[in-house]
Amino acid sequence: MRTYQTEVLVIGGGATGTGVAYDLAQRGFKTILVEKRDLTHGTTGRYHGLLHSGGRYVVKDPKAATECIEENRILRRIMPHCLEDTGGFFVTTPWDDPDFGDRFMEACQATGVPCEEISVAQMLREEPLLNPKISRCFRVPDAAADSFLATQCVAEAARQYGAEVLIYHEVIRVIREGDRVIGVVCHDLVKDEEVSILADMVVNASGAWAGKIAHMVGLEVSVMPGKGVMVAANHRVVNTVVNRCKMPSDGDIIVPVHTVAVIGTTDQRVADPEHFAIERWEIDLMLEEGDKLVPGFRQMRMLRAWAGVRPLYQETKVADTRDVTRAYTLLDHETRDGVMGFITITGGKWTTFRQMAQVTADRVCEKLGVERPCRTHEEPLPALFESDRHTANGYHYLGARLTDIESHKSYGDLVCECELATRAVVEQAIRDGNAHTLDDIRRDVRLGMGPCQGGFCTYRVTGLLHLWRQTPVTESNVALRDFLQERWKGLKPVLWGAQLKQERLDEFIYLSVLNADHLPGEKASRLGPVMYEEEVNNE
Amino acid sequence: MNDVLVIGAGLSGLVAAWQAVENGRSVRVVAKGWGITHWHAGCIDVLGYYPLDNPEPVVALETAVSRLATEHPQHPYALIRLDNLQTAIEAFKALCATANYPLHGSLTRNWLLPSALGTFRPTCLAPATMIAGDLTDNTPMLIVGFSRWLDFAPALVADNLTHQGIQATHVTLDLPSLRQRKIVTALTIANLMETPAFRAELVNALKPYLSKAGRIGFPAVLGYTQATAVHQTLQKELGRPVFEIPTLPPSIPGMRLHHILLHTIRQKGGMVLEGLEATAATTQNGRITGLYTSAATRHRLHHAHHFILATGGILGGGITTNYTGEITETIFNLPLSTPVNRQSWFRRDFLDPQGHPIYQTGVRVNQQLQPLNENGQPIYENLQAIGTILANWEPIRERSLEGVALATGFIAGRGKTVTSHKTQTTSTSN
Known part of the structure; x- marks a missing residue:
């Protein structure tokens, strides 16, 4: 079994976990982050993309409102x-x-x-x-806020400070020695093998999944998925x-x-x-x-x-999830449950991820007996893509990609016309982002997220993926089929009118013209989408 | 006043118009835009997979179509006779041969030709430019792509073919003529292919890769209106069989068929008006008397003796849906056979072999292709519906879209069945 030894292991590649890994790495800790799918695959990549001013909570949850506006100001400065x-x-x-x-x-x-x-x-x-x-x-x-890009930037900053980010590593067991958590065993979904990671400290930053991870340690943490x-x-x-x-x-x-x-x-x-x-x-x-x-x-x-x-955390049970506080919770399992080497950070919202990471890293310092101040609120995060350098007063603006294409005269190099994703950024995502699936590339460069929902770019990007990865063709085939299914997953609930027409065109292209339903190899891979449950038909 | 007004200029509509002018009828076609010809593989798929859960392609085509017609009496193929399909195919082949763009194949057996993913595409009729790709022959192939153009991925094609037992290698050419352009499309390359200079550049660039290749596969961009000449010249210059593989849309081979049909209709006096969206009809005593169209500048009323509805299904725009789950035929508000509610429109998986129930939605017709009401009676004596607006089939899963479009367009355009049937209808309704 492949084994890693680290000081701190962070579980969860959402905004919080990535933020924690960055903060710890910046403070000098040897840090590994594990995420069971791709970064942002959980809640971070599935929210509406709001950077809260705090207004939403001023009446109902003033504490959360104040946290929001403080972080709002910081994030505007650093990213x-x-x-x-x-x-x-x-x-x-x-x-x-x-x-x-x-x-x-x-x-x-x-x-x-x-x-x-x-x-x-x-x-x-x-x-x-x-x-x-x-x-x-x-x-x-x-x-x-672009929570995909933001998380990528935070992860890149963490890597620059020496952190290791292991995606498609799903925690299947927590290793416990008496009253102390000493590491985890992961399933590497890409290589389909087990990997053990030993750590002085394990941070459970798995958001809505925090209860599941705590359960592996034998602890009761009540996180209501809302x-x-x-x-x-x-x-x-x-x-x-x-x-x-x-x-x-x-x-x-x-x-x-x-x-x-x-x-x-x-x-x-x-x-x-x-x-x-x-x-x-x-x-x-x-x-x-x-x-x-x-x-x-x-x-x-x-x-x-x-x-x-x-991820809504509450020690006492409440019927309506809206009444649960949006403020975050840090659980020190040593004081709470008598289990050492393990802390849980959950709750909160995207806007406050940095602050959550800060208090978590503070606690890790305390546990490991060192004093190192947080600097994440001071240091700007790196830009990853060329088009990120086209900004309006430092902020992203809608015309940034077009400006980039116009300045490079790369009109003919579009892989995804809807989202103006060029061949250069797609290839960068494949090479540097170590993409395993087309959906990984989508999260990096917004591929296939426009009106045709991958109708044209799915084929093109499969061609590029196949060219760059040099893997057996059946892996490229299943990557294409997984992505078609992944786009279908989100289209199905809103298919009517023009979008249904569009989807029928996509079917026509992938079945009639390309015969993708008869590609050799697996029909779906373990890296493919987890479908929503079918709704019970009551009509 | 025209004899025939065809609504829609996809494959079925243009075939109907062509047959109408061939049979001496005066024709006007009104269309919002072009149809499937600009998207499809440029082949006539009659039936590729049957039954749908059988992953093996149909080989003996005639037998499979007969079986389908028997087992699915509501299917368009069950409504039209097999000999009509046969006649339509022969006539279409003759048309394309006359236009110096011969199609090969018959109902005896399907071709298996490579797709742009390197899968085996079953089809009935393929242009001469494609048939050297025949996958029942295992001559080694070289698959050629172009570096500035991502709508065709030669490595994917070659590696999938090799995986399935057809030896294939690939090369991506970085040609100066393409490199100097900012935007390269299928049409850019197709037009360049018609110039000797570009072909020379291509042939020279290919020379180092030819040794092991028994035949050479290109994306389907070997010329637009001069495709046959381009194809023959390349075969001669490269000294081996050359074939085209259909690419992502827009489809050059589809546009060639479109061009042939359009040219023939116009040459024989038919009128094809693009950019006119049909909006509503006037009716009297169970007959359509006129059709309204709207364009940017004005509304217009068209009169004709016969009307042929070829607006397509959900893909073509002849049928629309909305968020409440309503499904509507857009011009005549014809009754549609539909799945009961929005939750049962789809299956779980995009590529489900049975297809999604919503797409079986369509207009039910009789053997004369007249739309029927709930009681199975023709609604309008002088209206026929053809192509993908018809109900109770899954053209994409079956790979039967062009076959049904061709056969139903042929029958409706020819008009003979309708004429002979007119007395019948009158007698039954009396």
């Missing part, structure tokens, strides 16, 4: 190229309590979230598609993050992210972070709520739906 400075609105629609606006303003002041009321006329000048029946509008410093469904519309219907000015509820936000606009979200408690359905009522609700903010939203073309699971 502006991963953020789009869209700004945010909180708007009172005819369906919302008209008095909530005043409470909202007061709570913003109390928590330190900057907030300014603007006229509805001004709001409509900036966002002409918003419902003209909106009665009040408050401006807050929300922004749109499922949230999101739908991406084919257009950037707004250029500003738009929130409903009311208590948090389903379908209360539209976030413009890159070329699309994402509406979210529902909140359903699920038993298992891995197995759940996207239900029709959830999609219908998103369309209905979207229509209240942007009249006509329902009739627009939807590209895709997905669901993520929020």
Whole structure:
């Protein structure tokens, strides 16, 4: 069995785990991170992409609101190229309590979230598609975040400080020696072999999966996976993050992210972070709520739906997951359970990942008896791609990729026309990103995320992957089939109208023209997508 | 007033218009845009897989089509007679041969030709430019690609063919003529292929790789309107059989067929109007009397004796769906046979061999291709529906799209069945 020895092992390649690994590596610890799939595969890659101003929580969860605005300011400083400075609105629609606006303003002041009321006329000048029946509008410093890119940048920074990031390494056992956790055994999904990693300290940063990992140690950690469904519309219907000015509820936000606009979200408690359905009522609700903010939203073309699971930690059981605090939790299992060498960080939200990493790394220092200060709030994160260098006041902006293509005159080198992913960035993702699946490349370069959902680029990128990896052709074949299935997974819940037509074209290309359903080799691999559960048909 | 108004200019619509002009009928085609010809492999697939869960391709085509027609009495092939399919295929071959772009094949047996993934594509009729790729022959191949163009991946083709027992190597050529261009498309290369200078550049670049290759496979970009000449010249200059492999759309071989049909229809006096979207119809006493189209500038009403609906299914745009689960035929609001609710539209896997139930949606017709109401009676005496708007088949899983489009377009365009049937309909309704 392959064996590693390290000082700190971090479990989980989401925003939190990657942040912890970076922080620890920066403080000089020998660090290994393991992730069972690709980075951001869990909750980080499946949220709506909001950098919270804190506005969402000012009334209901002031502690979370303050954390958000503090981190908002820091992230704008250290990773502006991963953020789009869209700004945010909180708007009172005819369906919302008209008095909530005043409470909202007061709570913003109390928590330190900057907030300014603007006229509805001004709001409509900036966002002409918003419902003209909106009665009040408050401006807050929300922004749109690219959680894929941000996590890649943090991981790259961690690597630069010497950390090792092992993707497709799934923890299958935790090694315990008496009252001490001394390491884990992973299944390397790519090589299909077991790997043991011994560490002085193991950090469980597996988010919604934290309960499962703790269970392997024999500990009870109650993390409620709160499922949230999101739908991406084919257009950037707004250029500003738009929130409903009311208590948090389903379908209360539209976030413009890159070329699309994402509406979210529902909140359903699920038993298992891995197995759940996207239900029709959830999609219908998103369309209905979207229509209240942007009249006509329902009739627009939807590209895709997905669901993520929020890691909501609570020691006592609460029925409605919305009432669980959004603030994070650090569990020291030595004081809590008498088990040494093991701590859990869970809860929280993407916006506060850096702070969560900081307190976790502080605790690791304490446990290992060293004093090394955190510097992650000071040091800017690296840019990974050439186009990340095209910015608006340091921030990412929608035209960045086009500017890059125009400045390099690389019009003919597009692998994905929808998302303007060039051959150069795809090849960089294959080589440097050590991509195993087409979905890994998608997360790195946003391939196949536009209107045709991989109709054209799937073939092209399979060709490039095959060329660069030099693996047996059956591996390229299954990579193609896995990706077709992965795109299908998110299309299925929103297939009607123009998108159904598009999908039929994709079928025509991959079956009639390319005969991909008769490729030699496996039909699906263990690196392929985990499908949503089929909804029970009640009609 | 025209004898025939065809709505839609995909394969079935153009075949109907061609047959109509051939049979002395005056024709107008109105179409929002072009159809499947710009996407498909440029072959006539009649039936590639049957039954659908059988992963082995159909070889004995005629037997398989007969069996399908018997086992699936609602399938379009069950509604039209096999001899009609046969006649349509022969007539289409004759048309293409006259246009100096011969198609080869017959209902006796399917070809097995390489796809751009190196899989074995079963098809009935293939252009002469493709048939040297025959995979029942194991002559070693060299697969050629172009470095500036990602719509054809020669390594994938060659490695998959080799994996399946056909010895194949590959080369990607970095030709100066392509390197100097900012944008290289299938059409760029197809047009360049018609110039002797580019062909010389290509042949020279290929020389070092030829020794072991018994035949040479290119992406299907060997000329557009001069394909036969380009193909023959390359075979001569390279001294071995040369064949084309269909690529990602747009499809050059499909566009060649489109060009032949369009040219023939226009030459024989038919009118094809692109950019006119049919929106609604006027009817009187169980007949269609007129069809409205809209374009950027104005609405227009077209009159004709007969109307042929060839707007395509969900892919073509003849059938639309919305988020509430409604499924609609866009022009005449014809009744559709559909799966019951939105949850049963799809199966779990994208590549499920049975296909997704939603795509079986379509217009039910009788043997004369007249759309039927819920009671099985023709709705309009002078309306026929052809091609992928028809119900109860899975053209993509079966690889039967072009076969059905060709046969139903042929029958409707020829019009004889309708004429002879008209008296029948009258007598039954009396």
